[in-house]
Amino acid sequence: MPRPPVPELVRRARAGDRGAVAKLISTVEAGGPAALEAAAALYPHTGRAYTIGVTGAPGAGKSTLVDALIGCIRASGDEVGVLAVDPTSPFSGGAILGDRVRMQDHALDPGVSIRSMATRGHLGGLALATPQAVRVLDAAGKRWVLVETVGVGQVEVEVAGAADTTVVVVNPGWGDGVQANKAGLMEIADVFVVNKADRAGLDETVRDLNLMLDLSGERAWRPPIVPTVAVRGEGIPELWAAITDHRAHLEATGELERRRLERLRREVRTIVTARLAEQAETVCSGERFERLVGAVAARTRDPYAAADELLAELGAGAGACCGPGPSDPAADPGLASPR
Amino acid sequence: MPRPPVPELVRRARAGDRGAVAKLISTVEAGGPAALEAAAALYPHTGRAYTIGVTGAPGAGKSTLVDALIGCIRASGDEVGVLAVDPTSPFSGGAILGDRVRMQDHALDPGVSIRSMATRGHLGGLALATPQAVRVLDAAGKRWVLVETVGVGQVEVEVAGAADTTVVVVNPGWGDGVQANKAGLMEIADVFVVNKADRAGLDETVRDLNLMLDLSGERAWRPPIVPTVAVRGEGIPELWAAITDHRAHLEATGELERRRLERLRREVRTIVTARLAEQAETVCSGERFERLVGAVAARTRDPYAAADELLAELGAGAGACCGPGPSDPAADPGLASPR
Numbered sequence: 131m132p133r134p135p136v137p138e139l140v141r142r143a144r145a146g147d148r149g150a151v152a153k154l155i156s157t158v159e160a161g162g163p164a165a166l167e168a169a170a171a172l173y174p175h176t177g178r179a180y181t182i183g184v185t186g187a188p189g190a191g192k193s194t195l196v197d198a199l200i201g202c203i204r205a206s207g208d209e210v211g212v213l214a215v216d217p218t219s220p221f222s223g224g225a226i227l228g229d230r231v232r233m234q235d236h237a238l239d240p241g242v243s244i245r246s247m248a249t250r251g252h253l254g255g256l257a258l259a260t261p262q263a264v265r266v267l268d269a270a271g272k273r274w275v276l277v278e279t280v281g282v283g284q285v286e287v288e289v290a291g292a293a294d295t296t297v298v299v300v301n302p303g304w305g306d307g308v309q310a311n312k313a314g315l316m317e318i319a320d321v322f323v324v325n326k327a328d329r330a331g332l333d334e335t336v337r338d339l340n341l342m343l344d345l346s347g348e349r350a351w352r353p354p355i356v357p358t359v360a361v362r363g364e365g366i367p368e369l370w371a372a373i374t375d376h377r378a379h380l381e382a383t384g385e386l387e388r389r390r391l392e393r394l395r396r397e398v399r400t401i402v403t404a405r406l407a408e409q410a411e412t413v414c415s416g417e418r419f420e421r422l423v424g425a426v427a428a429r430t431r432d433p434y435a436a437a438d439e440l441l442a443e444l445g446a447g448a449g450a451c452c453g454p455g456p457s458d459p460a461a462d463p464g465l466a467s468p469r
Numbered sequence: 470m471p472r473p474p475v476p477e478l479v480r481r482a483r484a485g486d487r488g489a490v491a492k493l494i495s496t497v498e499a500g501g502p503a504a505l506e507a508a509a510a511l512y513p514h515t516g517r518a519y520t521i522g523v524t525g526a527p528g529a530g531k532s533t534l535v536d537a538l539i540g541c542i543r544a545s546g547d548e549v550g551v552l553a554v555d556p557t558s559p560f561s562g563g564a565i566l567g568d569r570v571r572m573q574d575h576a577l578d579p580g581v582s583i584r585s586m587a588t589r590g591h592l593g594g595l596a597l598a599t600p601q602a603v604r605v606l607d608a609a610g611k612r613w614v615l616v617e618t619v620g621v622g623q624v625e626v627e628v629a630g631a632a633d634t635t636v637v638v639v640n641p642g643w644g645d646g647v648q649a650n651k652a653g654l655m656e657i658a659d660v661f662v663v664n665k666a667d668r669a670g671l672d673e674t675v676r677d678l679n680l681m682l683d684l685s686g687e688r689a690w691r692p693p694i695v696p697t698v699a700v701r702g703e704g705i706p707e708l709w710a711a712i713t714d715h716r717a718h719l720e721a722t723g724e725l726e727r728r729r730l731e732r733l734r735r736e737v738r739t740i741v742t743a744r745l746a747e748q749a750e751t752v753c754s755g756e757r758f759e760r761l762v763g764a765v766a767a768r769t770r771d772p773y774a775a776a777d778e779l780l781a782e783l784g785a786g787a788g789a790c791c792g793p794g795p796s797d798p799a800a801d802p803g804l805a806s807p808r
Binding site for chain 2: 166169170172173174176177261387390391394395397398399401402403405406407409410413414419422423424426427429432433434435436437440441
C-alpha cells in the first residue's frame, strides 16, 4: 500500500486520524525528502503541546509511571501523545510496544497516541528525529506529549532532557554502587521520582538526592523529590502536582520561552552540523578525492591545499544540494581509527 | 623577539638550524595562517623520514626505550627527531622535556631534535598537528622520527598508530585487571615490547599476547614480541632488529606506500571535516543566527529551512573563507548537552 502524500497525511493527522499520525512519525523517523516535506508542512501547526520527558534506568518503572500520567492527563480532558524512544534498538514502530502491556488500558482511547521510536537513518539521529515526532503529535492536537527514554546513557539523557519538564525516575538504593551518568541525570531533572518507594532504602535515597541538590548550588527551581509506588497508584497525584507546579513556574518566570528558544537554537545548530558532516563525507570519497590524495602523495599538493580544493567543490551548492542522507553522519569513522 | 618569516625558518630548518626546527614545530602546533604557510612551504621537502610510533601506559618505560632507540639510530649515522606528544597537557614546547632527564645524553647531539607537543588550538587537534610536526623534522633532514605518546587513550593510540612502524610497550602483568583500550593497542601494534622483563609474569604476558595475536586472525605481518630491560640496554638490539625487519617487510610488499596513502586520505578527510565543523560554528552564532532562530520560534520558518538559509550563507565562500581557528572544532558541545 503506497503511503498517501505528505500534505494529505498532515491534513488527516490534524483531523485526529491515528493512522496518519503513525505514518507521519514513521516518515520523520526514516528521514529523506519526505521527512523534510513533513517538517515544513507540520511546523506551522505546532507549538501548543507541552512536553514531559521521563527517563531512568531500565526496570525503574518508567512505563508504569507514564501509564499513570496518561490517566492524569486524560482525566483533565486533554489528549496525550506518548513517544517511547529506544536509542539502542534498531527496530521501531511497534518494537517496544509489545512490552507495554500496561499501557493497553489506553490503547483503544482515541485521545491517546502511543508510538515507539528508534534511530532509523534520520539525519542527526534521535536528537533531530524526536522533536520532529513530537511535532507530529503536537499538530495532531495532543496538548501533552510524554517522551519516555529507555536507559540513562548520554543520548537518552539528551532526548529526555529536551522536554519542557523532565522527570528522572530512580529507585530506593539508587545511591549504591557505580552509577553511570548520575551527573547528567542531576542536570536535566526538574522532578525526581523515587518509584518502588515501598522498598528498603527510600529515606537514604531521598537524603542522597537532597544532598546532591544542595551541592549543585542555588537554582530558581529546586526539583521536588516524589516517592511513588506506581503499580498501586501511590504518589501519582503528588507527581502530577509536581509536574504542573513546574510548568506554572516555567510559564510565570518566562523560563519556558527561554528554554524552548535554546532548544531551537540547538536543533538548528545540529541540523547545520549534520549537513556539513554529510558534505564532508561526500567530497571525501570518489574519484576526484582519490586523484587529489594521489597528488598529495606525489607532493604536487599539500594536504591543506587538497582539502581547500575539495571544499571549493562544495562551493555555491553548499546550502542547496544536501537533503538528509540514509545514514547518521555522526558515525563517520574518519577520525576514530588510526589507519 | 619577533619570529622570523616562515620561508626563512624553513630555509634555516632545512640547513639544520635546531632553533628554526623548534620554532616551526611551535608554529604548526599553534595553528593559524602561519601554520598553513608552514605546511605549504615544508611539504615539498618531505617524504624521506621513516616514522616510529611508541605508545603504552604511563610508567611502561617508553622514554627509556626511545632513548635507547635514539642510540641505535645515531650509531647508524642517521639523524633523528623525537616528538613527545601529550594530549592531556595544556603545555608544550618543553613541558614534558623537564621529565626527560634520561634523554639528556642526546640533548647536545646536533643530530638529535627532541620536542614535546600538546594540543594548542591546532585545527583538528593533535591528529592534524602531529603529522605537520613530523614534516618539520622530515624537512630538516631527520631520516627517522620517533613519536612517543603518553598514555593509551584513543587519541594517543590514534597518534602513535599513524606511524610507519608502531611499537606498543607493555610490562609483565599487562594481562591483569581492567585494561583500557587493549583492543585498540592490539590493532595498531607492529612490534610488541615487554619492558621490565626482569619482573615476575613475563612468560604469562608473552603467552597472553600470543594468544591475542592468534585470535586476531591471519596477517601478512605477525607482530613480534620483544622482551627488554631498557634501563640496562637488554633486548634493545633485538627491538631495533624487529623494527628494521618490519620496515623491510613494508617496503618489500608495497605496504608502506599503501599505508602512507591511507594516512594521507585520512588526513585530508580530517582537514575537510574540521573546516566544515568550524564553518558550522561560525554560521550558528551571531546576530543573523539569532534572528533566524527567532523566526523559527515565531513559526515563520521551520528549523530545516533556517538551517538551509544558514548553509546558503556559506555558499560560494565555503572553500575559500576558512583559515584554521583558535579552538578545536571537535569540541563543539552542540550535540552533547540537552539544554
